[in-house]
Amino acid sequence: MLPEAINRRTLLKTSLLAGGGLALEVFIPLPVRALAANGAAADAAPAPATLSVFVSIAPDGIVTIVSKNPEIGQGIKTSLPMMIADELDCEWSQVRIDQADADAKRYGPQVAGGSTATPTNWLPMRQAGAAARAMLVQAAAAQWNVSADEITTSKGRIYHATSGRSSSYGEVASKAAVLAAPDVSSLRLKNPEQFTIIGQSVVGIDSPKIVKGKPIFGIDTRLPGMLYAVYEVAPAQGGRLVSAGVEAARKSPGVRHVIPLTGNGDADQGLADGVAVLATNWWLANQARKRLAVKWDLAAAQGHTSEAYQEKAEAAFVAGIGEELRRDGDPTEHMANAARRIKARYQYPFIAHAPMEPQNCTAVYEGGKLEIWAPTQAPGGGLTMIQKSLGIGTDNITLHLTRMGGGFGRRLMNDFMVQAAAIAKAVPGTPIKLLWSREDDMRRDYYRPGGWHDFEAGIDANGKLSVFTDHFVTFQGSDGKAARAADMNLSMIPAGLVQHLRYGRSMLPTVVRTGPLRAPGSNALCFASQSFLDEVAVAAGTDLPALMLSMLEGERREIAPRDGRGPPFDTGRARDVIQKVLQTSDWPRKPQQAGRAKGFAFYFCHQGYFAEVVEASVTGATIAVHKVWVAGDVGSQIVNPMGAENQVKGAIIDGLAQALAGQEIGFVDGVVQQSNLHDFQLARIQSTPQIEIAWVKSDKPPTGLGEPALPPVIPALSNAIFVATGTRVRSLPVRLKSA
Amino acid sequence: MKYKLHINERVHEVEAPADMPLLWVLRDELGLVGTKFGCGAGLCGACTVHVNGAAQRSCQTPVGSLRNARITTIEHIGETPVGARLQEAWLKVDVMQCGYCQAGQIMSAAALLGHTPRPSLDQINSAMAGNVCRCACYNRIQTAIQMAAGMQEDPSHVA
Numbered sequence: 001m002l003p004e005a006i007n008r009r010t011l012l013k014t015s016l017l018a019g020g021g022l023a024l025e026v027f028i029p030l031p032v033r034a035l036a037a038n039g040a041a042a043d044a045a046p047a048p049a050t051l052s053v054f055v056s057i058a059p060d061g062i063v064t065i066v067s068k069n070p071e072i073g074q075g076i077k078t079s080l081p082m083m084i085a086d087e088l089d090c091e092w093s094q095v096r097i098d099q100a101d102a103d104a105k106r107y108g109p110q111v112a113g114g115s116t117a118t119p120t121n122w123l124p125m126r127q128a129g130a131a132a133r134a135m136l137v138q139a140a141a142a143q144w145n146v147s148a149d150e151i152t153t154s155k156g157r158i159y160h161a162t163s164g165r166s167s168s169y170g171e172v173a174s175k176a177a178v179l180a181a182p183d184v185s186s187l188r189l190k191n192p193e194q195f196t197i198i199g200q201s202v203v204g205i206d207s208p209k210i211v212k213g214k215p216i217f218g219i220d221t222r223l224p225g226m227l228y229a230v231y232e233v234a235p236a237q238g239g240r241l242v243s244a245g246v247e248a249a250r251k252s253p254g255v256r257h258v259i260p261l262t263g264n265g266d267a268d269q270g271l272a273d274g275v276a277v278l279a280t281n282w283w284l285a286n287q288a289r290k291r292l293a294v295k296w297d298l299a300a301a302q303g304h305t306s307e308a309y310q311e312k313a314e315a316a317f318v319a320g321i322g323e324e325l326r327r328d329g330d331p332t333e334h335m336a337n338a339a340r341r342i343k344a345r346y347q348y349p350f351i352a353h354a355p356m357e358p359q360n361c362t363a364v365y366e367g368g369k370l371e372i373w374a375p376t377q378a379p380g381g382g383l384t385m386i387q388k389s390l391g392i393g394t395d396n397i398t399l400h401l402t403r404m405g406g407g408f409g410r411r412l413m414n415d416f417m418v419q420a421a422a423i424a425k426a427v428p429g430t431p432i433k434l435l436w437s438r439e440d441d442m443r444r445d446y447y448r449p450g451g452w453h454d455f456e457a458g459i460d461a462n463g464k465l466s467v468f469t470d471h472f473v474t475f476q477g478s479d480g481k482a483a484r485a486a487d488m489n490l491s492m493i494p495a496g497l498v499q500h501l502r503y504g505r506s507m508l509p510t511v512v513r514t515g516p517l518r519a520p521g522s523n524a525l526c527f528a529s530q531s532f533l534d535e536v537a538v539a540a541g542t543d544l545p546a547l548m549l550s551m552l553e554g555e556r557r558e559i560a561p562r563d564g565r566g567p568p569f570d571t572g573r574a575r576d577v578i579q580k581v582l583q584t585s586d587w588p589r590k591p592q593q594a595g596r597a598k599g600f601a602f603y604f605c606h607q608g609y610f611a612e613v614v615e616a617s618v619t620g621a622t623i624a625v626h627k628v629w630v631a632g633d634v635g636s637q638i639v640n641p642m643g644a645e646n647q648v649k650g651a652i653i654d655g656l657a658q659a660l661a662g663q664e665i666g667f668v669d670g671v672v673q674q675s676n677l678h679d680f681q682l683a684r685i686q687s688t689p690q691i692e693i694a695w696v697k698s699d700k701p702p703t704g705l706g707e708p709a710l711p712p713v714i715p716a717l718s719n720a721i722f723v724a725t726g727t728r729v730r731s732l733p734v735r736l737k738s739a
Numbered sequence: 740m741k742y743k744l745h746i747n748e749r750v751h752e753v754e755a756p757a758d759m760p761l762l763w764v765l766r767d768e769l770g771l772v773g774t775k776f777g778c779g780a781g782l783c784g785a786c787t788v789h790v791n792g793a794a795q796r797s798c799q800t801p802v803g804s805l806r807n808a809r810i811t812t813i814e815h816i817g818e819t820p821v822g823a824r825l826q827e828a829w830l831k832v833d834v835m836q837c838g839y840c841q842a843g844q845i846m847s848a849a850a851l852l853g854h855t856p857r858p859s860l861d862q863i864n865s866a867m868a869g870n871v872c873r874c875a876c877y878n879r880i881q882t883a884i885q886m887a888a889g890m891q892e893d894p895s896h897v898a
Binding site for chain 1: 836
């Protein structure tokens with residue numbers, strides 16, 4: 001939680017629950033910073049700076065909590081209610097959770113992105129629980145005619161020790177509902193040692209439904225009379241529809257409609273041109289689609305080919321920095337005078353998100369009203385897109401949030417939602433479910449952008465890193481700015497830790513849609529910068545953890561981010577996780593087997609501090625990862641250890657797959673060359689390493705875990721490969737030549 | 740074509756072309772949506788069902804090939820002792836993150852335990868290699884299968 005939010009005015013509203021009981025709504029002002037904390041929020045509808053929490057307690061003691069954030073597997077539908085329930089001081093078994101619809105006016109930001117939900121909600125959720133508890137206590141005190149100070153609570157019951165009286169929450173809930181709400185500043189929150197639910201391993205709220213195959217995902221939505229839709233778009237990015245031969249498809253079995261749709265020319269943030277095929281069964285619709293005869297204008301994407309990008313990037317390095325973004329001290333002079341200079345170029349490819357549930361959305365349009373069921377990480381952004389592309393006002397849209405079969409950032413973008421809305425609008429009164437094939441999903445992603453870095457570092461006569469420069473070649477969107485998720489992080493380590501520094505940028509225009517992928521920016525920048533710093537450390541006669549620790553020496557200090565975005569970097573927290581992982585991995589002990597070695601890396605992103613060590617072995621061109629040690633600091637409290645550990649392990653394996661599974665998206669004239677999971681591979685069970693996690697609990701409030709564990713594992717791996725083989729990995733995915 | 744399919748101990752009548760994959764009969768014709776669509780190419784295992792007790796990718800199984808076959812899906816696997824043990828173990832270690840692939844994972848695991856009641860880690864990995872979990876809950880999948888096989892006690896907390 002960001003402290004400035006606490007002092008602003010929090011409002012409570014109570015009412016009698018239908019059927020008796022207490023309904024409590026808490027309105028909490030949010031700091032503006034929480035709204036703009038990540039790239040996703042920029043695409044979301046402007047949300048009011050108020051967050052509401054709904055809690056109700058029925059006469060039978062059942063506590064119902066409305067979960068406002070989208071659930072993609074990060075566990076937020078379980079962990080936010082845990083915060084409320086703990087301060088309410090009830091039992092977790094009393095709690096039921098309802099998923100909220102999209103309603104920014106009511107709930108504030110509803111985004112699953114940027115690992116922001118935990119820090120944003122940590123205090124408000126607890127305040128809501130504490131407020132409800134205070135009202136129940138007050139109601140019992142009035143009923144028993146005793147002072148509220150003499151009353152205690154435990155596990156959903158209220159006790160008055162002196163008189164021996166007790167009551168369940170349910171029994172006093174209706175009486176509490178007619179009381180005036182308490183002043184938020186009077187609420188006493190628990191000390192961490194009093195927590196009974198926070199910090200316990202709690203099974204995910206939807207898990208019992210998942211193991212039984214209950215319909216809870218977006219793709220499972222079924223409505224009476226619903227038709228199944230596919231949407232054919234141009235094979236190349238930004239292609240326009242010239243003509244559509246639809247007769248053969250229309251005559252195919254099960255087909256009800258074939259509808260060419262003209263988009264609004266904005267394939268990135270609007271409706272792409274395409275042809276919708278609607279049938280009584282999705283497979284029939286997809287079969288019929290093969291019989292479409294569509295002519296596309298693909299001119300916009302001519303020349304947007306991976307090899308051409310590579311050539312342009314190399315030319316940009318020769319031409320020199322296009323734009324200086326950050327300069328500290330005098331890097332030019334100090335580089336010239338350095339006792340030793342190290343230069344290297346790094347690069348990484350475009351990659352896809354490939355969530356298991358392909359993009360889909362169900363919609364029905366009738367009488368000017370649109371109702372949608374969408375697996376989306378950023379509902380607000382989808383509503384804005386529909387309004388802009390189809391002219392349906394957001395007041396006329398009801399958006400139900402479904403559980404998502406993974407997101408990883410893909411579902412922050414809502415192109416599938418605007419397509420479903422457009423198709424539904426073309427067949428008023430008929431519900432439609434749009435579903436993309438895996439091939440659609442692979443070829444219509446908003447990819448993690450590729451990038452190139454030309455690094456140089458200078459070591460002074462004392463063996464100290466004194467100057468560091470990076471020329472970053474990245475992609476430029478149609479608005480002239482860096483493409484989405486393709487910008488430089490001006491605070492990228494070692495900025496702030498080295499006296500003389502330059503970060504510069506050159507940009508290549510692209511028509512390819514780019515977007516945030518789990519730990520956006522960081523997932524690539526960390527690989528490049530921590531791998532290069534390992535080279536610097538070796539050149540300086542030391543190793544990377546020692547180099548990092550030497551830069552973090554001295555008084556614990558906070559370094560403010562250069563561009564004013566995001567939290568400060570705390571040198572003490574960084575030092576602590578590095579020292580922790582050196583200890584848990586027994587860093588000084590080197591593996592004895594030939595071709596087997598350890599590598600280290602550290603990174604700070606999304607408010608989390610992570611240091612990781614990978615032990616890997618190389619046989620010929622084959623790499624095996626045996627063990628990964630993780631030390632992480634995400635604040636003073638792990639909310640749900642069971643969920644937290646799963647997030648970290650998933651992030652580690654995800655990062656390793658980016659490096660080792662050959663993940664790369666290539667383009668020829670804007671046409672994506674990959675199509676399915678055979679040519680874009682994901683991690684599989686047999687390559688799962690042992691992963692050991694150590695939490696470093698600091699004095700800061702808890703922050704999110706969906707992302708920050710991922711970035712360091714990639715350079716920790718590449719640095720291990722260097723020790724094992726003597727070969728530097730300067731390009732992803734890792735491709736070693738057989739010895 | 741009209742087909743009588745034996746699914747989850749019940750007979751269902753469907754009308755579909757012979758080459759329609761079982762996946763789409765289950766999901767769109769019968770409303771059994773627990774079986775998931777992931778890749779449509781037999782690469783991810785999300786659509787795994789049992790045909791006569793063997794794990795099979797329903798996206799690669801034409802409905803026309805299923806006359807007289809006994810089909811079991813995730814909606815019914817809990818009725819078998821192995822399926823029930825797996826579901827219980829899955830919850831005990833809370834295997835899942837997003838959960839989308841887990842129906843297929845459980846179906847593959849149930850087929851494995853059907854013919855190999857006490858699998859080694861290598862046997863588990865080999866039987867489960869065709870099932871992708873994008874969230875990478877693989878450590879817990881291994882643990883849950885071992886628990887369901889009675890080879891591992893409740894790990895209380897999975898490290």
